Every structure is written in C-alpha cells, then in structure tokens.
Amino acid sequence: xxxxxxxxxxxxxxxxxxxxxxxxxxxxxxxxxxxxxxxxxxxxxxxxxxxxxxxxxxxxxxxxxxxxxxxxxxxxxxxxxxxxxxxxxxxxxxxxxxxxxxxxxxxxxxxxxxxxxxxxxxxxxxxxxxxxx
Amino acid sequence: xxxxxxxxxxxxxxxxxxxxxxxxxxxxxxxxxxxxxxxxxxxxxxxxxxxxxxxxxxxxxxxxxxxxxxxxxxxxxxxxxxxxxxxxxxxxxxxxxxxxxxxxxxxxxxxxxxxxxxxxxxxxxxxxxxxxxxxx
Numbered sequence: 001x002x003x004x005x006x007x008x009x010x011x012x013x014x015x016x017x018x019x020x021x022x023x024x025x026x027x028x029x030x031x032x033x034x035x036x037x038x039x040x041x042x043x044x045x046x047x048x049x050x051x052x053x054x055x056x057x058x059x060x061x062x063x064x065x066x067x068x069x070x071x072x073x074x075x076x077x078x079x080x081x082x083x084x085x086x087x088x089x090x091x092x093x094x095x096x097x098x099x100x101x102x103x104x105x106x107x108x109x110x111x112x113x114x115x116x117x118x119x120x121x122x123x124x125x126x127x128x129x130x131x132x133x
Numbered sequence: 134x135x136x137x138x139x140x141x142x143x144x145x146x147x148x149x150x151x152x153x154x155x156x157x158x159x160x161x162x163x164x165x166x167x168x169x170x171x172x173x174x175x176x177x178x179x180x181x182x183x184x185x186x187x188x189x190x191x192x193x194x195x196x197x198x199x200x201x202x203x204x205x206x207x208x209x210x211x212x213x214x215x216x217x218x219x220x221x222x223x224x225x226x227x228x229x230x231x232x233x234x235x236x237x238x239x240x241x242x243x244x245x246x247x248x249x250x251x252x253x254x255x256x257x258x259x260x261x262x263x264x265x266x267x268x269x
Binding site: 006007008009010011017019020021022023025059060062089113115 | 181182183184185186187188236237239241265268
C-alpha cells in the first residue's frame, strides 16, 4: 500500500479530457437515510435508502477553443453526461469511476490579482460504475 | 515551460525599451541602466498547478540597475521603470508583449532599493513577475 499524489488525477466529462485545466475534484457517494425508530428505543434506528451523490470539479480557466473548460462545460449545463474520474491517474490496474452526471452549475471567478478560475457542480444520476483500468 | 526560453523571451521584450540593455543572466559588468532577468527563488517555480502536468507557475525576479543613488537623475530614471504605464514602464512593456514559451504574465510587484554595483552605491528597481504556462 502506498500513498497516492493527486497531481495525476484524470477527469473526463462528456468525452473531453479536461484534466490539464483542473486543480481539485471531489466525488461524493451517499445514500438516503430513513429513520425507523420506534417507541421504546433509546437511540435512533436508521435504514439505508437510495444511493446518490455529487461531484465537483474546479480549476484554472483556459480559453483554448473546443477543449478549454468554458468551451466544454458551459454548453453542458442542464444536461446529463458521462463523468469518468481516475483518482490515481491513468494506468493499467488503477481504479476508474464512471457515472452519469447532471451538470448543475458552471462558475467562472475572476480575482483582480490572480488567474481566472472555474468550478462545476455535478449531481450523480444512477449508480457509479467502479472498474479497474 | 522551459525556464531558459522564458528568460530569453522576457529579455528580448525588455530590449525594446530605448536605452535599457537587458540580460538573461547576471553579467559581470555593464553600463547602467541595464536589466537582468534572474532565476526563480527556491520554491517559486511551482509544478503541477493543475492535474496531468497541465500548468506550471513561476515567479521570476527582475532587477534594473540604475545610476548612482546620490544623483537626482538616477532616481528619476529608475522611477520611470516602475511606472504603471509609459514607454519605459517595465510592467506595461512586458505585459503588452506576445510570447510563445508561456501563457500569461503579470508584473506583480516592484520596489526600489540601493545596492552596491562596481564599487558604487546605485539604485535598483526590483520586480516580481508572475508567469504561468503549459506544464509539459
């Protein structure tokens, strides 16, 4: 077992490799939680429900036509597309998560004394398929 | 980004300022005023600013050596290099250039200090240049 650096993380949205424009990414898997506590119990009793989750990606703005984050993500707002995330980078035997996501938001931020940055919030749609590359 | 290519491009751009000689390394001697693009201080060349070797970032120091600190004209000249605009403005000239070895440039800070050069106390303008470009 070894520690893994984040610099090789691979992000592909709707068939576009946007890794080189990304600085952070998160993939959150979660499940609904139903409270089934009944009379007489001294603590909550819960039961798992439907799976769900969200993802977020952020990075440095790049105006490369066709492949930059603005060109790729902005047209996808409101659509459901495929997100592929490789948390350890690309390579044989390394893990890969693939999931349909609803592109919920795309934000561009312009600080006066630094690079233009962007971020996108994605909602998972259906289950995550985790495989080995 | 290739550090040498970046330094050479900055030097070439600074050479367009009339009366200012520019070097991409610390020369042994030169007649002031002259500018030297220095190497990044330790920790100021940052790799992996984005995933997959997408972006690297560096802060390059630039020094402009002026005349003797006791001469009025020397102060006037060195201040002109620190101006925010104008033909001798380091910031204006560098940021208006077009470059191939990197993507963005911002002359972030400037200051004036007295330094010892060729046995004389001279004025120097010191700049920090923020540069980003392709990682690999």
